[in-house]
Amino acid sequence: MYVEDEGVILRSINTMMERKIQDVYTAPDGEIGLKIFKKHKPQIVVTDIKMPVMNGLEMIEKIKEIEPSTKFIVVSAYGEINYFLKAIELGVHGFILKPVNVSKLMNLIRELGNGILLQKEIERKEEERKRSDEALREQKAYFEHLFESSPEAVVISSNDGKILQINRSFSEMFGYTEEEAIWKVLDKLISTDELLKEATEYTKQVAGGKDIRIETKRKTKSGKLLAVSVLGTPIIIEGKQAAVYGIYRDITDRKQAEDELKASYERLQKLIQDTVNVLANVVELRDPYTAGHQHNVAQLGIAIAEKMKFPSDMIEGIRIGGTMHDIGKIKVPIRILNKSEMLTDKEWEQIKYHPTVGYELLKDLDFPWQVAKMVLQHHERFDGSGYPNGLKNDEILMEARILAVADVVEAMANDRPYRQSLGIEIALEEIEDNKGILYDPGVVENAVGILKNGVFVFSKKHTT
């Protein structure tokens, strides 16, 4: 803003200033100058001193009250020394003597303008710094809140394992106050003697930049053992490993529930096995010649399946199926079962009915394995010559193909009502001769493998 009562000077300087400065306001006296200032708030005010209505210095005083940061340049005639002194007192930034040297005035304005820009830049940076400080403070408060109010026990420790900070949940879980815990070696504080070495090794790994996630045990201040899950993660600040962050969760209840579930599952498994054994014994009670036979078939079947590297679940099925494979003989008259003479065709028909009877007995039991089908198919033969359905190759369950070989070997290697034991050599000859004909070739090879080198021997003697 330029304030000058001499119209000629005002106009000519205004014309020149307008070429170089964006918004120029002019006023013929202090009062109007003050009004314009109030409206537009110019940053630099150039003013004459002696003017009607309100002189320049009065105007400066009033403007300073409104906006102390305003810069002033006083333009005055030579000899007005008293005004100069007053102007200095008011903190005026520049003086120009009349007649006005316009380029000097413009230089002064430019300097002041640069100063204002610089000041504004400083203020902007200061504002920015304040804002980022504030954001940082908020973030810190947020993380501190998260840390403190986390339902999981959180601990920050130094790279050599000394506790730097714990949260409330850590105090509650392990029973140590912050004062008791700070600077203690974390692993010594909450590990048992047996687990200390392992815990120290884990801390070392995390301090080396590795994340760890384990389930283990830790002890409280009162010595109570807790099952915990531990999540360890390195804190890296500006690319450097600064500390170790550990989160502990009490999983004692979950572990206990898991253990109970496991125990309950094992009890059920045992119950199934015991029930199966009882059923097997029912047949064997009637027929002493086959007593032990089913057990032996199951054992040999398991050994063959293991040799063939079948999964443990399938092997469990073979155990159950093998143990009951002749359960259908319950319907065959004892007279026929124990007959030492040749059987008539009709008697044979009755004997051959036992896989179907076994299937009918077992088919509605919801086993996790195809036990009923194993029983139904254990007399089927690879080439389709077996009974009851004349199935061949892949139509026969693998478990049933294994049980068929185990059944024949067991029967030949032991005494029957109508003959003495033929011995293991004859049994091996039978399955080798009929490999790929009556019996699955893969099953035969593996059975011969374990029987020839004595890996498998029958454990249960027949009670003949």
Ligand SMILES: [Fe+2]
């Ligand atoms: Fe049988």
